[in-house]
Amino acid sequence: MRTAAGIGRRLTTRWTIPVVSGTLIAAAWLAGPVPALSLASDAAMVAAAVVAGAPIARAALRGLSGRVVGIDLLVTVATVGAIVLGEYWEAAAVTVLFAIGHALETATLNRTRSALTALVALAPDVALVLSDGAQTEVPAAAVLTGETVLVKSGARVPVDGTVRHGTGTLDEASITGESLPVAKAPGDRVFAGTMSTGGLLQVEATEVGAATTLARIVHRVEEAQDATAPTQVFMDRFSAWYTPGILVLAVVVGLLSGDLFLALTLLVIGCPGALVISIPVAIVAGIGRAARSGILIKGGEFLETASKVTVVAVDKTGTLTRGRPRLTDVVVLNPELTRADVLGWAARAEAGSEHPLAGAIVLAAAEHALETVGAADRGAGGTLLPDTITSIPGQGITATVAGRSVLIGNPALLAAHAIDDPEAAVTVAADLAARGRTPLIVVIDGTVAGVLAVADEVRPDAAGMVAALRAAGVHRVIMLTGDGPLVAAAVGAAVGIDEIRASLLPEDKLDVVTRLQQDGHVVAMVGDGVNDAPALATADIGIAMGAAGSAVAVETADIALMGDNLLMLPTAIDLARRTVRTMHQNVALALITVALLLAGVLWGGVTMAVGMLVHEASVLLVIVNAMRLLRRSRPSPLVPQ
Structure with missing residues (x-):
């Protein structure tokens, strides 16, 4: 009720002045034809x-x-001059039209900020805190970190947290842009502002109040909508000279023509209202539309830069691929061993490794319930551990498992340890690599046992993303990866990448981005923000994928794609291009309107009241044009809507 009352008060305040002054004008017109009331008619016009x-x-x-010569000064001078000259109708018409225009502008500008308003409205006011089996309703802002909140079907999640008990589905479109409900189970993360579409969840609060992902999004959108774009900076400088220039022009015309009313009319006609608002309204609408799609754009500067992107450099692992390697092949080369033997010994050796591929091997062994040694040899937590393990960068690992020597790595590791007859293993490894898989040769007690292959699954929307980027006007899409050339080539071919740079260290990725910029390209770098940090920082636009729940990504990325949907990337670039086109259209519309009105005044036919009416209409037209950005773009099979 408080919100509705507040809105009502704002509406009343916004329209009070136009209604009162309009009523006075109506009274003046009614009294005008009566000679005895002519003085009252003039007084009503002046009052209006x-x-x-x-x-x-x-x-x-x-x-x-503040030493600013703005539109308000032009209208004030013109109004006072019109009253002094006895042109009461012109004075009333100009001010009332300006007031009506201002009220309409405020209403439509508020509409362009609707995305931010909608985000704020997502935050629930109350939370159900579960303590000792009892449910207590408290203000959402009062929930403490570590407390357990209950999320029932149809309710909004009041905090960021982790599901501890229960299952259900959440609509996360407000955070990640994902249109379908997401299933949640114990251990899954949830975000404040998302809505339960079924089930009952007990969530342990990890971030509350201003620290939640929703609060960070709102804060970032607020900052972005208030940020100044380069084109806006130019227009502000232009307006700073343009408005005094109109004053000078009016004075010169008045002196040369001797027609003071003509000079005052020029002041009204020359108001640069549509010009001043043409760019910020487009930026606000564009950033708001992006926020509703789960895309955070840091500000107008980055929106403009994104519209000029010609090359997109994409990290492979975790971006084009899911970032979760899985075992794909077990090739046995020692006839005395079985598939289970090769996988089991490899898993026992890799159990002590922190390499990302080790997890895939250990997980695969667990899924097959493989145990090559007794339970007495388990480590803490029930994990089978090697006796010793040594990591050899660029080659693999050596380990001692139950007194036996196990080597897992690439051909270079075999050569370094003088392993006999490695040819068959090297051939198999090359064949697997050519198919986009990472081969790991397993050696037990100096004899080649077999070859395992691990692959990071290519995202199903990766190829669509590349095609959509080209459709959005990007010239080249380049994959930057630390993986070997064969694996990189296989992934690149599956996705349709234009250019592949493999076996890169973080500093190598930085060098690639720098060279592209030196060649005149505007480069967007897409990555996870960890090992890609130097390249992300150097690129013209740094884009973080799957930033939901990552405070660092939301705060530091130029553009943060909150969900894991790759098609959000071309959506962001396409929206940036449409926003900049709208800015240019608005500027052209404003300049053409002012030029035509000035010509109409100097050559006759355009009065002060007519000029103000056309001026306010141009302002509204500029705003309405920008509001088109709030609508969903034309549906495409490649770009999410």
Whole structure:
């Protein structure tokens, strides 16, 4: 009720002045034909001009105190001059039209900020805290980290947290842009503002209040919508000279023509209202539309830069691929061993390794319930551990498992340990690598046992993302990866990448980005922000994938794609291009309108009231044009809507 009352008060305040002054004009028109009431008619017209013009004059004085010559000053001078000359109708019409225009502008500008309003509305006011089996309703902001909250079907999640008990589905579209409900089970993360579409969840709060992902998104969108784009900086400088220039023009025309009313009309006609608002309204609408799609754009500067991107450099692991390697092949080369033997010994050796591929091997062995040694040899937590393990960078690992020597790695590891007859293993490894898999040769007690292959699954939407980027105007899509050439080539071929750079260290990725920029390209780098940090920082636009729940990504990325949907990337670039096109259209519309009106005044036919009416119409037209960005773009099979 408080919110509704507040909105009602704002609406009443916004339209009070236009309604009162409009009523006075109507009274003046009714009294005008009666000779005895002519003085009352003039007084009503002046009163209308004063009622509508007082806020304009106050704004003009505030601007002058800050050494700003703005639109309000032009209208104030013209209104006072018209009253002095006895042109009461013109004075009233100009101020009332300006007041009506301002009310309409405020209403439509609020519409462009609807995305931010909608985000704020997502935050629930209350939470059900579960303590000792009892449910207690408390303000959402009062929930403490570590407390357990209950999320029932149809309720919004009040905190960021981890599901401890229960299962259910959540609509996460407000955070990640994902259109389908996401299933949640113990151990899964949930975000404040998302809505339960079924089930009952007990969630342990990890981030509350201003620390939640939703709060960070709102804060980032607020900052972004208030940030100034390079084109806006230019227009602000232009307006700083343009408005005084109109004052000078009006004075010169008045002196040369001797027509003071013509000079005052020029002041009104030359108001650069549509020009001043043309760019910020487009930026606000564009950033708001992006936020509703789960895309955070840091500000107008990055929106403009994203519209100029010609090359997109994409990290492979975790971006084009899921970042979760899995075992794909077990090739046995020692006839005395079985598939279970090779996988089991490899898993026991890799159990002590921190390499990402080790987890895939250990997981595969666990799924097959493989145990090559007794339970007495288990480590803490029930994990089978090697006796010793040594990691050899660039080659693999050596380990001692139950007194036996186990080597797992590439051909270089076999050569370094002088393993006999490695040819068959090397051939198999090369064949697996050519198919986009990472081969790991397993050697037990100096004899080649077999070859395992691990692959990171290519995302199903990766190829669509590359095609959509080209459709959005990107010239080249380059994959940067630390993987070997064969694996990189296989993934690149599956996705349709234009260019592949493999076996790269983080500094190598930085060098690639720098060279592309030196060649005149505007480069967007897409990665996870960890090992890609130097390249992300150097690129013209750094884009973080799957940033939901990552405070660092939300705060540091130029553009943060909150979900894991790769098609959000071309959506962001396409939206940036559409926003900049809208900015250019608005500027052209504003300049053409002012030029035509000035010509109409100088060559006759355009009065002060007509000029103000056209001026306010152009302002609204600029805003409506920008509001088109809030609509979903034309459906495409490649780009998510």
